Amino acid sequence: MNRLSQETSPYLLQHAHNPVDWYPWGEEALQKARDENKPILVSIGYSACHWCHVMERECFEKEAIAEVMNAHFICIKVDREERPDVDAVYMDAVQAMGVRGGWPLNVFLLPDAKPFYGVTYLPPQNWVQLLKSIDTAFNTHYDQLAESAEGFVQNMMVSETAKYGLTRSGIDFSRDDLDTMFEKLKQNFDTRKGGMDRAPKFPMPSIYKFLLRYYDISQNPEALAQLELTLNRIALGGIYDHAGGGWARYSVDDEWFIPHFEKMLYDNAQLLSIYAQAYSLTANPLYKDRIEKTISWLETEMLDADGGFYSALDADSEGVEGKFYIWTASELREILGADYDWFSKLYNISEEGNWEDGHNHLHLTADPEKILAGLDPAQNLTEKYQAALTKLASVRAARVRPGLDDKILASWNGLLIKGLTDAYRALGDEKIRQLAVSTGNFIFEKMTRDTTLRHSYKNGKATITAFLEDYVAVTEGYLGLYQVTFDEKWLTAAASLTDYTVSNFYDEEDKFFHFTDAGGEQLIARKKEIFDNVIPASNSMMAENLYLLGKMLDRADFTEIAETMLGKMSRLLLTDVQWLTNWAALYCLGVTATAEIAIVGRNADTLRKDLDRFFIPNKIVMGTSTSSTLPLLQNRSEINGATAMYVCYDKTCQLPVTTVEEALHQLNGAE
Secondary structure: OOHHHHOOOHHHHHOOOOOOOOEEOOHHHHHHHHHHOOOEEEEEEOOOOHHHHHHHHHHHOOHHHHHHHHHHOEEEEEEOOOOHHHHHHHHHHHHHOOOOOOOOEEEEEOOOOOEEEEEOOOOHHHHHHHHHHHHHHHHHOHHHHHHHHHHHHHHHHOOHHHHHOOOOOOOOOOHHHHHHHHHHHHOOEOOOOOOEOOOOEOOOHHHHHHHHHHHHHHOOHHHHHHHHHHHHHHHHOOOEOOOOOOEOOEEOOOOOOOEEOOEEHHHHHHHHHHHHHHHHHHOOHHHHHHHHHHHHHHHHHHEOOOOOEOOEEOOEEOOEEOOOOOEOHHHHHHHHHHHHHHHHHHOOOOOOOOOOOOOEOOOOOOOHHHHHHHHOOOOOHHHHHHHHHHHHHHHHOOOOOOOEEOOEEHHHHHHHHHHHHHHHHHHOOHHHHHHHHHHHHHHHHHOEEOOEEEEEEEOOEEEEEOOHHHHHHHHHHHHHHHHHHOOHHHHHHHHHHHHHHHHHHEOOOOOOEOOOOOOOOOOOOOOOOOOOOOOOOHHHHHHHHHHHHHHHHOOHHHHHHHHHHHHHHHHHHOOOHHHOHHHHHHHHHHHOOOEEEEEEOOOHHHHHHHHOOOOOOOEEEEEEOOOOOOOOOOOOOOEOOEOEEEEEEOOEEOOOEOOHHHHHHHHOOOO
16 A cells, blocks of 8 residues: 555545555655655546546556656646645646646656646556656756746746736626627537537536526527527436436537536536526426436435535446446346336337447437327326336446545535525425535534635545635535525625635735635645636636625625626637636626615515525525614615515615515516
């Protein structure tokens, strides 16, 4: 066993028995490299990464290859989910080298930790050849490597303002500019299969968030059509686990058919939010079903006894990708008996398999109830359909399970709290609210030290100084909790975390937020995230938190920072919006005034619950059953003994009303 055996990260523990003399990232390894003047190999991956497992089997478990690595390098293993700061720095460097980023990410550093070369997956013969070439270059061309490495570091030091020409500071919200953003985004739509016009296909929640908000403003039918097409295909396709609930990370094809089978908490958390908002808009029962079954899967398979949620399920089991999820026709026939005939037609099951090696994967392209009605109108197959899926889930539960990454991340749990609060608002199921509050209490009690967060939790211990992604996601979750409970504890906590973030992450000169805490470990560069991906950029999430808190707490300092950040992004929003859709979603909030809704009185929670059923994306909701000193609630009271609702815009309120129907009239501009 090597040093990784003392770690808690499941990914690092997977490599604890490798003959490679792995170190975890830390001063011991970095100092050894300096003392021995050896190059450093930093190998970065995560526990659910299929090609990380392949490279481990082919390279890192082989004695002969390990011998070369140990002789010439200080070898460091990094869990990218545990240390996203390290991953971000070296991923940026590798991309600057012209290498397409991905995992496993293998980066070669000088003894001072400056990068000079990087690759992703390599088969064993190529890997050994590269190791020997790097060793030769280090010993014979050190000066050239050092010059190259310094160039990559200097590139990372360039501010986002300078790198992308983000010189504007003010913001003028324009409906025309919003239309331009949509037209730009539309150019890359897949209008037949949903999502964007590429393969593989990743769920991109911030794109769907933008489409929801843009449609609310514009009523553009193209926006709604693309949103529904995409969400329907993601809900019906093989990327969704029909037997067990929850979504896989992405589809390897452009049909949403065969997933890369790992299940990540962050995808499912964000998709809960999107499907909940879409359900409020469309009342599509398919969306409600997917929300409920995904929450059931999360509770059953991903919930720790201490109250937080685990990070991921692996793609592989028994060394085979997807083995846990696929079926032969004979297996299905034996399990389903007389129901096999209609079930096989529904899912296009065949003896040859609808996938590979005689295996079938569950995948639909249309509403199953409509298909079933067409197969046999005389029978009510809907109940049989659910029973068949339950049978498959039961049989599957006895199989060897995929590996579980049981570390708990503050950032991803923050995203889940937001997803659960959105799901509760849409469905009104009290159990969902209780689960959201329980998860919030877990972070509040187990992962918070005074006003600071910790990034990771496992075995009863919270570790690693939190990153910007933790602060923004947890703050977003707390804002969601406040608005479904009116418990001011959550709003106070959100404000406290945000104040800390401004003090310790904000770059006054560049007007964006660093990814790392000023008091945390200092790497060769302090990175900033501004481009949205499968998870929105931590800066775009921060800007929206500041915008909302500015409204809720009358904090002009928060509002000013948010508008400055958004203003700096305004030029890019009109040219590269596909990678800035969370920024674009924030822009939507400024195009029309944000509704500030105050509910005061003994039935505040009842009225809030009734209001939340409706699709009103541009609003904040605050309330109290008694009284409050919060700015929007101050000096508000019941009306003739009835709970009152105050609809306000920019601190100017309409006459109080006592029913949700009246409030909706005010929100819709009716007299």
